[in-house]
Amino acid sequence: MKSTILYILVMLAILLTGCADHEKKLTFWIGGAPQEVDYWETLVGEFERTFGITVDLIRQPSSTDQRKQGLVISLEAEQPDPDVFLMDIVWLQQFFQSGWLQPLDPFFEATGFSIAPFFKDVVDAVDRFEEHYYALPVFLDIGVLYYRKDLLKQYGFSGPPRTWRELVRQAHDVQAGERNHNPGFNGFLWQGAQYEGLVCTFLEFTASNGGGIIQDGHVRLNRSVNDVALEFMRALIRKYDISPLNTYTDMREEEVRRAFQRGDALFERNWLYAWNLHQKDGSAVEGKIGMTALPQFEEGQSVAALGGWHIGMSRYSDMPAKAWELVRFILSHASQKKLVLNLGWYPGRSDIYTDPEVLKKMPYAGLLQKTFSRAVTRPNLPYYDQVSDVIQRTVNGCLAGKQPPAAALGRMQSEIDHIEDIYAR
Amino acid sequence: MREERVKKILKATGVVFLLLFCLLPFVWVVLVSLAKEPDFLLPQVAFDVTFDNYSDVLISGSLHLLDYLRNSLVVSAVAALAATLFASLAAYAITRLTFPGRLLIPLLLLAFSMFPQISIVGYLFKMMIGLGWINTYAGLIFPYITLAMPLALWIMLSYFSEISTELDRAALVDGATRIQILHKIILPLAAPGALSATLLVFIYSFNEFLFAMMLTTDYRARTIPVGIAFFEGLHGQIPWGHLMAVAVISVVPVILLAAVFQRKIIRGLLQGAIKG
Amino acid sequence: MKVFKDRYLPNEIRDAYLFLLPMLLFAVVFILLPVLGTLVTSLFREVTFLPSRFSGLDNYLRLMTDRHFWQSVRFTLLFVGVSVATELVIGMVLALILNESIPGRGFVRVAVLVPWAIPIAVSARMWEMIFNFDYGVVNFVALRLGLADGPINWLGSATGAFGAIVISDVWKTTPFMTIILLAGLAAIPQDLYKQAMVDGTTFIQRFFYVTLPLLRPVLVVALLFRTIDAVRIFDLIYVLTGGGPGGGTTSLSLYAFKYYISGDFGYGSAISLVVFLVAGLLAVFYVRFTGLREAVK
Numbered sequence: 001m002k003s004t005i006l007y008i009l010v011m012l013a014i015l016l017t018g019c020a021d022h023e024k025k026l027t028f029w030i031g032g033a034p035q036e037v038d039y040w041e042t043l044v045g046e047f048e049r050t051f052g053i054t055v056d057l058i059r060q061p062s063s064t065d066q067r068k069q070g071l072v073i074s075l076e077a078e079q080p081d082p083d084v085f086l087m088d089i090v091w092l093q094q095f096f097q098s099g100w101l102q103p104l105d106p107f108f109e110a111t112g113f114s115i116a117p118f119f120k121d122v123v124d125a126v127d128r129f130e131e132h133y134y135a136l137p138v139f140l141d142i143g144v145l146y147y148r149k150d151l152l153k154q155y156g157f158s159g160p161p162r163t164w165r166e167l168v169r170q171a172h173d174v175q176a177g178e179r180n181h182n183p184g185f186n187g188f189l190w191q192g193a194q195y196e197g198l199v200c201t202f203l204e205f206t207a208s209n210g211g212g213i214i215q216d217g218h219v220r221l222n223r224s225v226n227d228v229a230l231e232f233m234r235a236l237i238r239k240y241d242i243s244p245l246n247t248y249t250d251m252r253e254e255e256v257r258r259a260f261q262r263g264d265a266l267f268e269r270n271w272l273y274a275w276n277l278h279q280k281d282g283s284a285v286e287g288k289i290g291m292t293a294l295p296q297f298e299e300g301q302s303v304a305a306l307g308g309w310h311i312g313m314s315r316y317s318d319m320p321a322k323a324w325e326l327v328r329f330i331l332s333h334a335s336q337k338k339l340v341l342n343l344g345w346y347p348g349r350s351d352i353y354t355d356p357e358v359l360k361k362m363p364y365a366g367l368l369q370k371t372f373s374r375a376v377t378r379p380n381l382p383y384y385d386q387v388s389d390v391i392q393r394t395v396n397g398c399l400a401g402k403q404p405p406a407a408a409l410g411r412m413q414s415e416i417d418h419i420e421d422i423y424a425r
Numbered sequence: 426m427r428e429e430r431v432k433k434i435l436k437a438t439g440v441v442f443l444l445l446f447c448l449l450p451f452v453w454v455v456l457v458s459l460a461k462e463p464d465f466l467l468p469q470v471a472f473d474v475t476f477d478n479y480s481d482v483l484i485s486g487s488l489h490l491l492d493y494l495r496n497s498l499v500v501s502a503v504a505a506l507a508a509t510l511f512a513s514l515a516a517y518a519i520t521r522l523t524f525p526g527r528l529l530i531p532l533l534l535l536a537f538s539m540f541p542q543i544s545i546v547g548y549l550f551k552m553m554i555g556l557g558w559i560n561t562y563a564g565l566i567f568p569y570i571t572l573a574m575p576l577a578l579w580i581m582l583s584y585f586s587e588i589s590t591e592l593d594r595a596a597l598v599d600g601a602t603r604i605q606i607l608h609k610i611i612l613p614l615a616a617p618g619a620l621s622a623t624l625l626v627f628i629y630s631f632n633e634f635l636f637a638m639m640l641t642t643d644y645r646a647r648t649i650p651v652g653i654a655f656f657e658g659l660h661g662q663i664p665w666g667h668l669m670a671v672a673v674i675s676v677v678p679v680i681l682l683a684a685v686f687q688r689k690i691i692r693g694l695l696q697g698a699i700k701g
Numbered sequence: 702m703k704v705f706k707d708r709y710l711p712n713e714i715r716d717a718y719l720f721l722l723p724m725l726l727f728a729v730v731f732i733l734l735p736v737l738g739t740l741v742t743s744l745f746r747e748v749t750f751l752p753s754r755f756s757g758l759d760n761y762l763r764l765m766t767d768r769h770f771w772q773s774v775r776f777t778l779l780f781v782g783v784s785v786a787t788e789l790v791i792g793m794v795l796a797l798i799l800n801e802s803i804p805g806r807g808f809v810r811v812a813v814l815v816p817w818a819i820p821i822a823v824s825a826r827m828w829e830m831i832f833n834f835d836y837g838v839v840n841f842v843a844l845r846l847g848l849a850d851g852p853i854n855w856l857g858s859a860t861g862a863f864g865a866i867v868i869s870d871v872w873k874t875t876p877f878m879t880i881i882l883l884a885g886l887a888a889i890p891q892d893l894y895k896q897a898m899v900d901g902t903t904f905i906q907r908f909f910y911v912t913l914p915l916l917r918p919v920l921v922v923a924l925l926f927r928t929i930d931a932v933r934i935f936d937l938i939y940v941l942t943g944g945g946p947g948g949g950t951t952s953l954s955l956y957a958f959k960y961y962i963s964g965d966f967g968y969g970s971a972i973s974l975v976v977f978l979v980a981g982l983l984a985v986f987y988v989r990f991t992g993l994r995e996a997v998k
Contacts, residue, residue: 027643037487058643059487061655065943069962074642076749076964077550077559081643097750098964194947250857382750385963389769393947422763425751439798440809447812447876451819453838454827463836511723518720522713530721537732539926541933541980543954544973547961548738549731571731574724603716632820634936635958650822654940665830672823683814691810694877695884 024318026053026326027081031060031067039342047329053322056081064088064196075100075314083317084326086309087135089126089377090196090384095312096129097382102313103132107324117333117351121373126380127310134312136331137348139339141307142368142375143204143294146260146268146278150288151178160292162302164208164232167267167295171242174266182264187242189256190269192233194396197252199378199388200305201269202395205229207376209297214379219387219416222409229297230398230405237399248399261285269294271307272368276344291364293371306375308348346372383423390415458669478670489644490671493652497631498678500562500648504569505627509619511570512577517607520585521593531578538575542635550639560642568640569630576629577622580693584618585611621693624686628679649675736977743971749964760971769948770972773956777979780863780952781931784870788927791871792878797908799879800886813876821873825940828869832856859949862942866950869937874930878923885919886912925987932980953979 030040037059044055060067068091074082075095087095095101108115115123118136127135147160155174161167171187178185191197199213206212211225236243244251253270257277260268263284268274278285296302311330313323329335336347340358346368352358353369379387390412398408457463461473482490519527549568550559558564588611596606612619634650641647653671683690718725746756764770816824831838832855840852855861889912897907913920935954938944944951944959951959953976960969 057487061657063657066655070642072962072964073550073639077554077642079559079642094750094964099750250854383963383965389948396947423748423751435798439795443795443799443876443879444809444812446872447815450824450827450831450872451815453831457830463830466838466841511727514720515724518717522717522720524709524714524717527717530725534724534728536984537728539929539980539984540732540736541954541973541976543933543935543957544739544970544977545732545735547957547966547970547973548735548742550961551738552735567727568731571727574727578724603720628818632818632822634820634822634939635954639961650820650936653820653826654822656826665833665836668826669830672827675823676819679818679820680815683818684811687807687810687814690814691880695881 025056025081026319026322027056027058027083028326029058029060029067029071029082029085031062031086033062036343039339043330043335043338044326047326051325051329053325055326058082071095075316078316080314080316080318082314083319083323084311084313086138086311089306089308089310090388092126092135092310093129093380093384094382096134100315101134102315102317102320102323103134104136104313104324104327105133107328111324111328113328113331117349119348119350119372122306122348122375125377126306135310136312136327138309138311138330139345140348140372140375141271141273141346142304142371143200143269143271143307144291144304145294146270146274147290147292148266148285148288149290151266160290161295164295164297168236168240168242171266172240175242178266184264186244186259186265187240188236188267188269189251189259189265190236190243190247191251191253191256192237192243192247192396192399193250193252193255194248194392195252196388196392198395199391200307202230202233202391203305203376203378204269204294204303205233207300207303208294209300211300212376213391219379219413219420221413221416222406225300226409227405230395230409232297233395234399234401234405238401248396272346273344275362275364291367293367301374304371304375306372306377308346310348383419386419387416390419454669454672457665458673460666463665478666479674482667482670482674488656488671489647490652490674492644493647493649494674494678496562496644496646497648497650500565500569500646501627501630503562504566504573504630505623507566508570508574508577508626509581509622512574512581512622513607513612513615513619515578516581516585517603517611519582520588521590521603531575531582534575534578538572542572546635546639549636553640559640560646562646564640565630565637565646565648568636569626569633572633572636573626573629577626580618580622580625581615584615588614617689618693620686621689624682624690625693628682628690631679739970739973742966743968743974745967747965747967747970749966756967760968763968764971764975769951770956772948773951773953774975776863776950777932777934777953780866780870780934781928784867784874784931785924785927787867787871788875788878789924791875792882795875795879796882796886797912799883813880816873816875817877819873821936822940824873825869825937828865828872829856829941832861832865856942857946859946862946862950866938866941869941870931870934873937874927878927881919881923882916885916888919889915921987925984928983928987929980932983933976 028044030037041057044057047053048055060070067086068088071082071085071087071091075098105115107113115133115136119140122137122140123133127133127137145160151174152158152160152170155170155177157170161170167188175185175187191201203213206226206229209225209229211223211229213219213221215223237245237247253274256268256270257274259265260270260274261278261283275291277283278289280286293302294304311327313320313327317323331349333349333351336349336352337355337358339345340347340352341361344362346362346365350369350372353365359365378384381387394403394408394412394415397403398405403411458478459474459476461475461477462470464470465472482488515530518524519531545568553559553564556564558567592610593606596610601609631648632650633648634654637648637651638654641651653668653675656668656671743760744755744757746754746759819827830836832840834840834852834854834857837855839855840849843849843853853861855865893911893915894907897911902910933954934952935958938950938952938955939958942950944955953972957969957972957976960966960972
């Protein structure tokens with residue numbers, strides 16, 4: 001009997017050490033590439049020294065899906081940690097509508113924080129839910145067109161293309177010439193693999209023809225303007241031959257960036273992060289590239305898909321006041337400027353874009369400031385990941401030749417309508 | 426005679442194939458973990474031996490590797506001891522007492538152990554939230570005990586059933602209580618079985634993934650399998666050397682146990698399967 | 702009641718259940734209760750961003766027309782079939798070959814335990830590296846031996862990923878299967894073989910008429926366990942392929958999990974119940990049609 005009691009006591013003791021009270025810590029979950037994480041440590045270190053608040057900086061895996069999974073589990077479990085965390089722009093509605101975030105506006109007045117410097121269009125479009133702001137952008141991202149200045153000049157073109165037709169012509173000519181000594185050269189590289197990025201690409205092509213995913217607040221995919229755009233995407237690979245066959249099997253951000261950086265392409269559609277990498281020492285395209293807005297169809301307009309990461313506070317945080325201090329610090333002009341200069345990020349605050357130091361380091365900042373306001377967003381739905389899944393699979397299948405564009409659009413529309421019914425209030 | 430020779434050659438080949446099949450992938454892991462460049466198979470890349478991968482991952486505080494290891498060891502050890510204890514109690518009752526449900530209960534528990542974890546974990550997650558056991562040792566230990574108990578039970582059952590009930594009768598006549606009999610007579614005789622059971626439950630708990638992933642949120646309770654699943658270094662490019670070093674470190678405990686206790690483990694597994 | 706009283710002593714019943722209490726308590730609270738909870742949840746619209754409401758069989762009806770669900774079902778069943786069959790064949794061959802004293806027994810035993818002892822998550826990352834497009838050993842060897850023209854995109858193509866998963870799973874479980882079959886073989890009296898040899902039978906005939914029938918109970922149990930394990934597969938797929946490419950290797954368990962993370966607990970629970978049913982049906986099938994019942998008795 002005694003030993004049994006001993007057994008049980010020992011076990012209880014061990015159990016209890018495990019669930020010993022978690023001392024309250026300000027936990028900040030981040031992720032991303034190593035240089036990002038390293039810089040966060042520097043920035044947060046500065047916060048700790050200035051405010052005297054200790055921050056437990058936790059690195060999540062760099063995969064976006066796994067970051068989301070970790071957050072969803074913690075938030076659904078109403079855990080006091082993390083207090084502050086970063087969110088991909090497409091998660092925002094799911095997080096807001098699940099009630100996981102602390103509204104931020106109550107803190108604005110009390111701490112003298114103004115939302116004015118932030119891009120109003122963006123913030124109002126994605127960071128709001130039912131009259132409150134639940135998140136704010138840490139950095140924004142848009143799709144842009146990178147091009148080889150030297151090649152365009154060499155082949156007698158005066159500048160980057162304004163329309164898709166011009167792009168096709170330029171890519172065709174340059175590719176034909178370059179392939180003589182570089183058989184792996186391609187005219188135009190873009191993300192076509194079956195993953196989230198494809199939705200952005202699809203959005204850009206369709207919106208640049210006056211179409212897009214959302215119309216009047218609902219998903220409206222089967223419009224003729226979308227049909228033309230999707231057909232064009234397919235044609236880039238199969239008819240015009242300026243995009244390689246593995247566009248829809250392999251091409252994601254890094255694959256596209258690496259190929260362009262090796263000098264194997266004339267045009268690249270990618271996010272803003274690629275600029276710094278292309279311009280690094282040792283890059284084969286250093287000093288030879290330019291960045292411009294994406295082309296459009298004749299009747300449409302130039303658009304860019306909006307990406308980026310936002311910062312928010314957990315509703316279950318055990319130290320909301322301190323958490324807000326950290327959020328405010330990160331969103332401050334000083335910190336945002338540091339992030340820009342060190343990581344090449346494009347902040348959500350428009351007042352950074354007029355800073356001379358910034359303009360010196362990032363010559364395109366002025367151009368981009370205008371573009372952010374015109375960026376198009378993916379559908380702001382709490383069940384976005386399921387909608388995205390439908391679009392990814394179907395568009396990719398269409399690119400692979402499994403379905404013609406009209407049928408693909410029709411199918412996507414009916415599947416998304418079905419999903420909308422399921423999640424109607 | 427010919428047949429004898431052929432048989433011998435076949436057997437030797439079989440053994441060699443078996444050894445290669447089992448060990449080669451892991452040998453590869455160890456090699457990569459010790460190499461500076463993971464593509465050292467290419468002729469132009471040299472195979473530089475280095476222990477840096479190991480020191481990097483062990484020292485890096487933000488990786489929390491040692492935390493994961495500690496969590497795994499504690500959770501598995503407690504679950505193993507508790508499961509064996511409960512299984513012993515139950516096995517005693519089943520082999521020595523007569524009562525309704527004597528045959529049904531072990532079978533029922535066996536059935537329970539075959540339930541898909543996914544159909545348990547969803548609601549268990551909600552239960553753990555209610556209990557406040559998310560990201561705690563208790564939150565893992567209790568489910569692990571439950572999932573591994575049937576395994577321990579069947580092992581203890583087969584050992585206990587081999588011990589003569591005469592011993593019980595004699596002790597009862599002397600005025601011993603049943604608990605005393607279990608504790609002082611039966612368990613010592615079935616010690617190898619208890620060891621087997623403890624080991625198997627330990628290894629099962631150590632390797633468990635789904636529950637650990639859903640019921641823990643950070644390094645305070647997270648275990649090694651989840652830690653290694655989430656291990657990523659560079660954006661889009663995994664540092665294979667580091668990852669393989671983590672892999673080797675992760676399996677050192679279980680491989681050591683397997684090496685030292687291989688007879689017991691195999692016997693336990695066989696009993697679990699054959700008698701079952 | 703009279704019969705009941707005669708057969709059991711009330712004291713013993715009380716003692717027995719006291720001994721059984723911890724185990725039963727745990728089993729009820731941590732297995733039975735959650736499964737029932739999952740069942741109940743599946744009858745609700747339980748979504749994190751919507752108010753909960755009872756929805757009856759709506760989630761199940763939704764499954765009927767869900768293309769991706771059926772794709773998962775097909776994948777899971779295909780995986781189970783191919784994997785278990787492969788393990789069985791390789792395991793049997795190895796067991797037959799080894800069915801005698803093995804030199805260096807201890808070392809061989811440890812070697813055989815290595816695949817089983819390693820956590821699936823760890824072995825999945827190991828295979829991730831081995832099948833890696835750029836750095837993987839398999840591609841290296843295949844290219845060297847001229848088996849392939851270019852590096853094979855294992856994890857990036859549907860068939861490649863399926864192959865990678867099967868190979869990884871077979872690696873992990875075949876040694877275990879071999880041990881079990883070995884023990885089963887060892888239980889067959891050698892006299893039977895001697896008799897059969899005297900009667901002038903070939904090895905094949907001996908295998909089918911002596912070995913297999915006597916091995917049947919062990920075989921059936923091993924297959925039952927392995928099949929049910931394969932149906933509920935999650936760890937390997939989550940870590941190795943994440944269900945990709947394009948959802949092509951998403952097992953049922955993983956499909957349910959994805960819905961949990963999307964916030965739709967109701968639908969995820971419904972899928973989980975389906976996994977449960979499939980496992981249950983397979984178990985019943987094994988018991989009924991393979992004479993397991995007699996074996997147990």
